[in-house]
Amino acid sequence: MPAWIQSDPNADDGHCADAGLRECARDRRCSDPRIVTTGRTTTRRPALTPRAFCDTDAHVIRRGLEELPAQWREIAASLGVKRQATGPKVTVSKSAALPLSLGADEWLREVVYVLTSWEERVAHAAQLATRDTKETRRRPGRVVVPTAARMLAGHVNVLLALPAEPMMRAVSLKAAAALPPGTRGLVHEGAGYADVILDLSGADAGLDVLQLHHRGRRLLGETPPAVRRLHGVSCACGFAELRELLDEHGAFDGGARFLFKASARR
Structure with missing residues (x-):
């Protein structure tokens, strides 16, 4: 977890000389960086902003939310995720079929989980009607993802301004081992992951959306391959x-x- 999540956003780390401003939470990937010259050295620094993200990256996050449902549908279709059948039931093997892509299957489930978790927080902050968590998780992803993404895109400013609060996240065992001592959670060693409680804010929400959107583009072959x-x-x-x-x-x-x-x- 980035160090700035645990730091005081109003603290002056030597780079933010303007009172009330902080560096864009996207850090080195900021879409609107500023140039800082010290002596003969010139460096690129994230934009200064009174919010978690600069205006340019807030727009990128909103656009990512608008594009996630189409990504989800296309990737789900490539894996053969179908609607519930209405005809007679056919007995099949009790062992689940191996997905065509374990990475794509994981991404589909993560999009549903992450978007609905942030949807609940935004609905509470904006005093909107909310569904019961268990009810939401029983609904199919093809319904949940567009609904949550549409709501979050329409309230992106509320989303990115959320204060840090405890939220559940599933992480790999390697990532769990790197978390600060005292982090609460439950380890599922046989499955290779852990459910952990993290203090997550609107900055984390924006980074979640950016990461999911980029991974979706990579699964769809829309990002260039790594240089060999x-x-x-x-x-x-x-x-x-x-x-x-x-x-x-x-x-x-x-x-x-x-x-x-x-x-x-x-």
Whole structure:
């Protein structure tokens, strides 16, 4: 969990000189960074904002919420997630079929869980009518996801301004081991995950949406692949390795770039 979640958002860490402003919670991925020059050194820093996210990233989060339902439908369709049958019941094997993609199946379930959990908090904060949690979780994802996403997109300012409150999250055992001592939760060692209680705010909500939206795009093949390292290239020029160059569509453009060794930079 990022250190800033536990810190005082109004504290001056040396970068936020403007009273009442803090750096955009998206950190290095801020869509509207500012340039800070110290002597001969120029660095990119997140935008300063009185809220959790700068206006540009708040718009990105709203757009992500608007696009998540379509992503969910397309990925669910690719896995063969069907509506409940109305004909005669057919006896099948009691063992569940292996999903075509375990990552996609996990993403589908996580979208439902995360969006509905934030929907409950926003409904409470905005004094909107709410459904019982158990009732919500009994409803099919094809209904829950569009409803929750639409509500959150329409109240995105309320969502991103939520104060930190305890919320349940399922995390991997590796992530659970890295949490601060004293974090409450229940470990499911056989299943490889843990249910933990975390203090989550509107900043966490925005990061949740951004992460889910990016993972959805990756599952749909809409993000470029990672740059590959080119092996077997002989070079005695002091460079460490050679990596291919990709065009804007993620295809190899016929070029490559060298990465310097630390010794070659001296």
